[in-house]
Amino acid sequence: MTDTPHPRHIPDRLDKPLSSAVFSWEALLVVIAVLIFAVNSFASPYFLDPWSLSDLTFNFTEKGLIALAMALLIISGEIDLSVAAIVALASTMMGMAVQAGAGTPVLVAIGIAVGLGCGAFNGLLVTRLGLPSIVVTIGTMSLFRGIAFIILGDQAYKGYPESFAFFGQGYVWWVFSFELALFLVAALVYWFVLHRTSFGRRVFAIGNNPVACQFSGVRVDRIKFILFCLTGLMSGIASVLITSRLGSTRPSIAQGYELEAITMVVLGGVSILGGAGSILGVVLAAFIMGLVTFGLGLLNVPGIVMSIFIGLLLIIVIALPIVWRRLREGRFA
């Protein structure tokens, strides 16, 4: 490659050598996923069955949908801890609508609209008032779930229409559930938006240097507002799926999902400090978390012990490249 490029052609990224793809974060995740898959198939005879593998996907599709939007938000340097509370509030509103006799299309519209509204509320607080998102969303987390508790107390909403059950329990084709199909389509959309559009480049740019972006004519606040709306929207969609799958609503629904979604995002290689990450990584991380939970579940390992593995996985996967680099540089201080 000695010939100089055409003077007017400026590549937007440098050619990557093959080695960088081999040693990339995503490659590491693929190796881990394959390892866990292999261990699982040896450990349990029930694992390699199309229907068990299909059941496996229910472990991550709902959280994964939230994680896709959360990835963009974290890349832009913000965070949303209120996603699980949005799920609870949207589910409660859908439950109220059911009591009033609403049909399936109305329910879906309500779930999505509540999610979008909550996301917009977070976005307004963060962008209009210039508040740190981590604290704002701790506040709205209490507020949204608090409203669900006020409405429902210790009661539960049931009696969702039969057609509503499709979203969380239906199959598109053979063993492919609607949830999995939706997750894959959403992943494609998010991949395109983040990696193939100018909007996506701006999200990265904001995460790296919001001040420089502002001076370059990027409407930082507007993009951040859109990202909060998207995260709310995805939480609303996740709420429709969870409510449909469970067939009932309690105010404690989806408790702890926010930390699991963030774990997926970070495990997927998104920098918690913003500015770096990929959708492929997040999707792989979602699969890995589903594999770990499901595989251990087949071995009758209780859920709480699985969480140890998820936590260890998170820390080890983040620490490994750092330790590796230091060892190679010969300075482990």
Added chain:
Amino acid sequence: MKNFFKYREIWLLAGIVLLIGLISTRFPGFADPANLRPVFNDTSILMILALGQMVVILTRSIDLSMASNLCFTGMVVAMLNAAHPAIPVPALIAIALLIGLVLGAINGLLVWRLNIPSIVVTLGTLTIYRGATFVVSGGAWVNADQMSPDFINFQRVAFLGLPVLSWIALFVIALFFLVMTRTQIGRSIHAIGVNPTASVYAGIDVGRTKFIVFCISGMIGGLAGYLWISRYVIASVEVANGYELNIIAACVIGGISIAGGIGSVGGAVLGALFLGIISNALPVINISPFWQMAISGTAIILAVVLNARGERRQGRIILRKAEAA
């Protein structure tokens, strides 16, 4: 006088007095000292935890694992007590502090030596420590009848009109006040939050100081573990599930900036008291306890809005580039 009103603690105190006044209009006996003492006692554990979290947040870090640490340490101490009732309570408290210290040191080492952001480290240890509680207990509970009377009653003994739990809280508050205002490490913790780079040039070892604050929050988590278990006399895997965010909420309401560097012992204590008063007042004024979550959420958002107005920094920030981190 003008300076007097600049302190956000004054405003917070005024807010708390107003809150107590409002509650008194519905339930006249609330402001009675005989009634406020149990409220203080009831909030003691949250106050202690908020102080531990405060030192971490001051250094631009966060400790999400405190509630899991509390759960794990509490379980170990309760199991020790159930198996060997002869071990005196002060020894158990020492063990709790030690276990908490180890758990905190793990967080601190990962943050210090590997430079992993604290939110990631403690997100991981949050699930690990709670999972470890299940592993050591096998999922079993330790009930009141398995605990020795000393274990349960130690914090309930009245001493000069206050239960020992309240005295422990007062002692911890005084200790933190001294450390934060009168020692080098206290000033270093503040300095790191205000400007990590300048702190390096001032000769502060930023990484080591962060390690120390995680050790402090870990020890506090351990202490709170014993106090929590002996107060609610049940040890299970579910203890204080999700409480880490309540602790942070108390700090935020107390005016501690999540961006680091701003915050005081008084703020953390008052923030915790604010939440404690609300949770104690709702039942007596006949509001369903289900309202508590939404009310504290609103309080957090209002507190952030008010804090942000006071935090607009004056002057230029020099040495912005974070060589130190």
